[in-house]
Amino acid sequence: MNRTATMALASSALFAVTVAPSAAADPNLATYSNAAGNVRCEMYQSSSGIDTICVSDTARKTQPECNPPSHLIPAVTIGRDFMGTNCWNQGFVGQPKRLGPLQVQRFGSTFTVPGFSGNLYVFDIARLALVRAGSANAVIWKLR
Numbered sequence: 007m008n009r010t011a012t013m014a015l016a017s018s019a020l021f022a023v024t025v026a027p028s029a030a031a032d033p034n035l036a037t038y039s040n041a042a043g044n045v046r047c048e049m050y051q052s053s054s055g056i057d058t059i060c061v062s063d064t065a066r067k068t069q070p071e072c073n074p075p076s077h078l079i080p081a082v083t084i085g086r087d088f089m090g091t092n093c094w095n096q097g098f099v100g101q102p103k104r105l106g107p108l109q110v111q112r113f114g115s116t117f118t119v120p121g122f123s124g125n126l127y128v129f130d131i132a133r134l135a136l137v138r139a140g141s142a143n144a145v146i147w148k149l150r
Contacts, residue, residue, distance in 0.1 A: 060139030
């Protein structure tokens, strides 16, 4: 192989490594957090559409049923069969992308918007629901 062919091959390999998505990246999953990292949302593709679970360490006063802290975390969910607040006892997949105020992220039918006070708002246009995760998790509105 001559030097030009070797350089072209090396350049192609470098381009593929820098442009191609990582093998760990899952196109059926998105995870976001507020800037502080204490409110997190995960959206994932299921057979019924996009399901959303948001958890918040700061909502413990408004959801005391989600204590002790080492076992449960206050959550709000948008799913096919349930929309509302609940307690979550599982982790998330991967490291969330930290969002600054008003840095809108779209995943499938959902839009995640961080507020100025550390809350995350998720609007699901397919399920027609808006939830808030943060100091007080809540379904702000739903049309079903």
